[in-house]
Amino acid sequence: MTAFIFPDLGPYAVEVLSAYAGTLALLLILVAGSVWQGRKTRIRLEEFEARRTAKRQKSTENL
Amino acid sequence: MSLSGAVLPWVTALAVAMVVGGLIWGFFFTPNDFRQGATVKIIYIHVPAAIMGSGTWFMMLAASLVWVIRRHHVSALAAKAAAPVGMVFTLIGLFTGAVWGQPMWGTWWEWDPRLTAFLILFLFYLGYMALWAAVENPDTAADLTAVLCLVGTVFAVISRYAILFWNQGLHQGASLSMDAEENVADVFAYPLWICIIGFGLLFICLVLLRTRTEIRARRLSALIAQERMA
Numbered sequence: 001m002t003a004f005i006f007p008d009l010g011p012y013a014v015e016v017l018s019a020y021a022g023t024l025a026l027l028l029i030l031v032a033g034s035v036w037q038g039r040k041t042r043i044r045l046e047e048f049e050a051r052r053t054a055k056r057q058k059s060t061e062n063l
Numbered sequence: 064m065s066l067s068g069a070v071l072p073w074v075t076a077l078a079v080a081m082v083v084g085g086l087i088w089g090f091f092f093t094p095n096d097f098r099q100g101a102t103v104k105i106i107y108i109h110v111p112a113a114i115m116g117s118g119t120w121f122m123m124l125a126a127s128l129v130w131v132i133r134r135h136h137v138s139a140l141a142a143k144a145a146a147p148v149g150m151v152f153t154l155i156g157l158f159t160g161a162v163w164g165q166p167m168w169g170t171w172w173e174w175d176p177r178l179t180a181f182l183i184l185f186l187f188y189l190g191y192m193a194l195w196a197a198v199e200n201p202d203t204a205a206d207l208t209a210v211l212c213l214v215g216t217v218f219a220v221i222s223r224y225a226i227l228f229w230n231q232g233l234h235q236g237a238s239l240s241m242d243a244e245e246n247v248a249d250v251f252a253y254p255l256w257i258c259i260i261g262f263g264l265l266f267i268c269l270v271l272l273r274t275r276t277e278i279r280a281r282r283l284s285a286l287i288a289q290e291r292m293a
């Protein structure tokens with residue numbers, strides 16, 4: 001089995017690693033924010049629609 | 064909504080596979096450049112992010128034109144949904160460009176036509192998002208942002224094509240072109256292409272997700288308004 005070798009970045013290790021770390025952090029924030037916002041909106045809409053349906057059913061029963 | 068819901072998981076899986084695969088290939092399994100050393104590895108994030116940064120604006124332009132001509136609400140919402148994605152890609156392009164430029168050019172920043180146009184494009188993204196947030200009526204917001212998008216297209220074009228007609232500045236020519244003499248070596252080009260396709264798929268996946276959110280948010284606000292009026 002060959003051992004895993006981390007590439008030799010020489011004198012530019014800080015630049016290369018910070019570029020990758022910054023990019024991954026920004027992408028992570030974007031993806032997590034989009035998913036969180038999407039989930040929050042979906043739940044709010046579903047709750048509202050459920051409440052609305054229940055309200056309508058109740059008013060139909062009262063008739 | 065049903066079509067985008069069915070497509071989304073597949074696009075997401077493909078985007079993750081290509082971005083992760085391309086970055087691992089580029090970072091771990093490509094050699095250092097004889098002149099730029101290990102900084103060449105920044106190409107796998109800088110180039111795809113910069114392409115998507117200006118590409119997103121063109122997508123927003125197309126969606127805005129559909130809104131202006133056909134008054135199709137989903138196109139306006141798609142443009143709105145794409146803006147934060149394009150803004151982040153542009154920011155990544157600027158950040159990685161500065162980090163790459165420092166050791167290669169000896170400066171983090173240069174008022175080069177391409178770099179300056181890209182910075183202005185980033186500011187246009189911020190302005191576009193701020194305008195959407197500031198105007199209460201969604202149709203008016205869509206109209207105003209469509210005009211802003213049209214104006215900002217000038218800088219999207221310059222940031223992408225400045226090197227072809229503006230013969231000055233530090234930024235080098237195209238990394239990938241039809242001219243074989245200008246191209247990067249194949250050993251760098253293959254993982255780079257995978258990263259570009261991966262970033263493109265990531266863009267599609269995020270825009271689909273965010274557009275679905277915008278449609279739901281619009282429906283929710285319409286229902287709330289309807290209930291208040293009843």
